[in-house]
Amino acid sequence: MMSDGLTHGEWSEAVADGELLGQRCPDCGAVQGAPKAACPHCGSTALETVALPTEGAVYTETTINVPPAGVEERGYQVVVVQLGDARVMGRLRGDAVGIGDRVALSDSITDEDGYVAPVFEAV
């Protein structure tokens, strides 16, 4: 059985619409936050698209003061958020957070090539 084929395009549209899509592996149960063609744990190609919770706890974070070319801001926070059984990376907006703090998806940002990233805020 082949995956129902969650693509980056579909994932991106969902982010822009305030939703986070992930994939659940019916064979080993692992849940992924970024779309793949097969399960990175067991190789199953039968991955199922699932809606991830949009609120969760900060798994790790950092504040970046030396940005890459193309990013105008400085001192922005990048977070990895535990959302149910999956984790997702995003940008934090608003008050700074630490590991364990609760955050929720609040928006998205788009880079110079049109790729989107989720934006979270403390709740």
Add this chain to the structure above:
Amino acid sequence: MMSDGLTHGEWSEAVADGELLGQRCPDCGAVQGAPKAACPHCGSTALETVALPTEGAVYTETTINVPPAGVEERGYQVVVVQLGDARVMGRLRGDAVGIGDRVALSDSITDEDGYVAPVFEAV
């Protein structure tokens, strides 16, 4: 015995000064138009810097109508010139030439990163 070590920097300065430097291998006799640390034919590291003739015959040529980003012209000719026992690539200026035509070093051009190329003209 180590090479007297002709560098790209020295080669470039010579081009800008209207000279072409090459390397002669004392072991196999091959002559190179572009500086190297060892002879590509026999591996000798005893290469000797030699002055190449600045006039010779066109070995091959083409006229480029679709230039790379960074080059403003179109329809310029690139030539490989036989100069004694060596060959050197350069830009042609002035009247178009064909294989076998005589050309001489007349100038140099510099690209956006400061690298130079010899310029030849028909004689």
Add this chain to the structure above:
Amino acid sequence: MARAAVVGAGMTKFGVHDKPLQELFAEAALTALEDAGVAPPEIEAFYFGNAMGGQTENDTHLGPKLATHVGMAGIPVQRFEDACATSSNAFKNAVEAVEGGHHDVVLVGGVERCTPKTGKDTAEMTRIFGSASHRQYEQPTGLTFPGVFALFTKRHMHEHGTTERHLAEVAVKNHGNGSLNEKAHFGKSTSVEEVLDSPVVADPFRLMDCCPFSDGASAVVVVSDDLADSYDAAVDVAGVGHGTDIVPLADKETPHVTIAARNAASEAYEQADTTADAIDFAEVHDCFTGAEVLASEALGLVADGEGGPAAADGTTARDGEIPINASGGLKAKGHPIGATGTGQIVELTQQIRGDAGTHQLDGVERGAAHNLGGDAATTIVTVMEGR
């Protein structure tokens, strides 16, 4: 005894694909795995080719990214870049790894996105392709890659009397072949007049002498000779030769003779215990029509100086004495740089199996692939045979 065997093959259509590299690659890789009857966890190592993802889309360290995407995280992964010979070099190293006993079942493949539609414009892509020429001794002259092969071809014309019409005949043949191949970038035939009427890119090459910028991916499953019989449709890798030459091109002894290709071909034929005469068909690196002429001669498939006439008189047509680029070649099938080399291996595998569908050749048992990089300073020649 073969050096290794190909037991699964897959490729995307070459053309325009507006999706990330990992998704494009997965299409080829999962097809190859399915063809081999192999699940992702059975793959022991991944040999991967991509030439310019860093330059075109700021995407590097692609090996583990793609391995993860197709369910193979954890295994050893290595990315190769050798300009247009990128994935053939991955293939050679994979063959050596299974032959040397380091792995039994490996995935080899490549992916690239080069089309102006999905990335950078023509001038910027021309500059990026130009990165394979010498940074200090060639790029400052304004040399481009059509220019590199134009320099070789002009000299070949001078020495052998090859004509612009001969070059056009190569384009006509390969477009005709490509029109039969559903995976080809270009699906239309053309005519000598149409080629000769197209605008000059770098003389003697007109637009229709040049391969397109393509997006695409290709992949094959390679296993050791010992294991090959346990798969349904193994095709033997009888020889892989790999030669290099002097850069910059002005310092090559006889640039248009493409000595790296001659050395690679001799080595591949010797390993396969065969000769050019015994090759039934070939895929050669026709990035420009003149490059096919040079390659046909370097591989000994036609006599020196006869590459142009051979295209014109039908010798290299799909029903000729030695069909060259029955797939359409780079010229019509397309040239997604990092996918081109393993794309040729896919073609050889399918032709030898009799699986090539609408562009299947009659009764071919032994084929050669010729994939070059840069100014032909890297060339890899592979001989494959029915098992």
Add this chain to the structure above:
Amino acid sequence: MARAAVVGAGMTKFGVHDKPLQELFAEAALTALEDAGVAPPEIEAFYFGNAMGGQTENDTHLGPKLATHVGMAGIPVQRFEDACATSSNAFKNAVEAVEGGHHDVVLVGGVERCTPKTGKDTAEMTRIFGSASHRQYEQPTGLTFPGVFALFTKRHMHEHGTTERHLAEVAVKNHGNGSLNEKAHFGKSTSVEEVLDSPVVADPFRLMDCCPFSDGASAVVVVSDDLADSYDAAVDVAGVGHGTDIVPLADKETPHVTIAARNAASEAYEQADTTADAIDFAEVHDCFTGAEVLASEALGLVADGEGGPAAADGTTARDGEIPINASGGLKAKGHPIGATGTGQIVELTQQIRGDAGTHQLDGVERGAAHNLGGDAATTIVTVMEGR
């Protein structure tokens, strides 16, 4: 029986070098050849690493360019790119090629120019380094490489109580070591106070927690075990382990545990028939101070959670129980990306020979090198021993 042996080693000073890549590489390569007593034509193949020449200076297909420059045109050449693990991957493939009987004597090396002085500015280089993170799922957040390792290190601090002072102690140790190494980019010692006073790059990392952008080259001559005794000062390659992991990092099971390193280390130790306890010294990939903490633990050189305290209490000092980065590491020796992996092999070779000069360790017989790429999704661990 060893997998292979290193019989010659050379490197440039790591730092700022305003010369073309081929000239920088030749300095390391010709030193390695001279050290081995091997002339260029005796080299049968070249395994080459460069990570970003295409992005930084529009220079690709560097394998044949460099082979030509050092007198080796003609031989098979392959370029590897696996982010910061680039030349270790070239080394692994070279070891397999001589072990598998494909070649007897090969050259392995890498070169890179990363300094803003000789190339692009800090913001542009930060973007280029970022190309190793996931293009679609990480780069759009504004993530940088200090950021990647900051995310791992923050979690490690949370779980194990590692402190910013512990991290500073790693920098102090490695700067001290680098001050003894004439090839090091940084020649000055530093203090915990100086590190903690430096500006924050990506918390918890300050400027002094980060390795510099360096220019440099390194090379080694690798021969088969059979041939090693015919060279003056062969050092055995006892094991090379190669692991990969899931990308993007949010999908890794436990990012800060760096499982690829643990798998690579187990594999290398098993091949070498040794254990972490029997390793006398190690060079680990300390691109950031926190990365040394994770690597020391992943290699089993210190217990999990003890990487920070081990730097603070002298366990990993040059006169400690297990000296780590006696060369100065990436932190002080420097990090010319594509030259870093074989640079570690040069260091292991010289230390085991007793040839390391002013920074020689006492009586070391067995060393480990740990080189990672990207977010540690590629890791290669090598064990070398006196022959």
